[in-house]
Amino acid sequence: MAALKSLLTSDVGLLSLFTIVFIICMAFYLFFFVRNRMREDEQRQQKLER
Secondary structure: OHHHHHHHHOHHHHHHHHHHHHHHHHHHHHHHHHHHHHHHHHHHHHHHHO
16 A cells, blocks of 8 residues: 555656556557558558459
8 A cells, every 4th residue: 555655656656656547548549550550551552452
C-alpha cells in the first residue's frame, strides 16, 4: 500500500506513472497503425492481382 501511495503522491512516482501509461498508449497506437497499413497493403495487392 505504501508503494501505491508513493506512486500517486510523489513527483518521481507521478512521472513514472505517466511514462508507463504513455508507453502503453504508444504500443496500442503502433499496433493499430501497423495493422491498418497491412490491411491496406493486402487490399492493394489483391487489386493488382485481378
